[in-house]
Amino acid sequence: MLEMSESPALPAPVGAGVYNVYTGAAVDGAAGAVIPTAAQLGLEPPRFCAECGRRMIVQVRPTGWWAKCSRHGQVDSTDLDMRR
Ligand SMILES: [Zn+2]
Numbered sequence: 051m052l053e054m055s056e057s058p059a060l061p062a063p064v065g066a067g068v069y070n071v072y073t074g075a076a077v078d079g080a081a082g083a084v085i086p087t088a089a090q091l092g093l094e095p096p097r098f099c100a101e102c103g104r105r106m107i108v109q110v111r112p113t114g115w116w117a118k119c120s121r122h123g124q125v126d127s128t129d130l131d132m133r134r
Contacts (some may be wrong), residue, residue, distance in 0.1 A: 064100050069099065069100050074098035099119035114128055115127045
């Protein structure tokens with residue numbers, strides 16, 4: 051069994067790890083150290099792009115959410131489910 055605690059397959063807007071997707075704070079700063087897991091993202095949509103820190107357009111549906119960075123594209127919660 052492979053153990054993958056952090057999937058490298060997460061799309062850049064949630065997986066880049068440069069900015070916290072919930073606060074927009076730089077991850078290398080004291081406030082931004084929390085890197086979301088796919089499991090956390092299943093419960094709460096990201097608000098900021100992990101790659102560039104821009105505020106994303108977020109749409110919440112009954113079944114999940116999508117979030118869109120104008121530079122790095124759209125992430126859909128169903129995509130994360132498939133990669134989990
Ligand atoms: Zn971005």
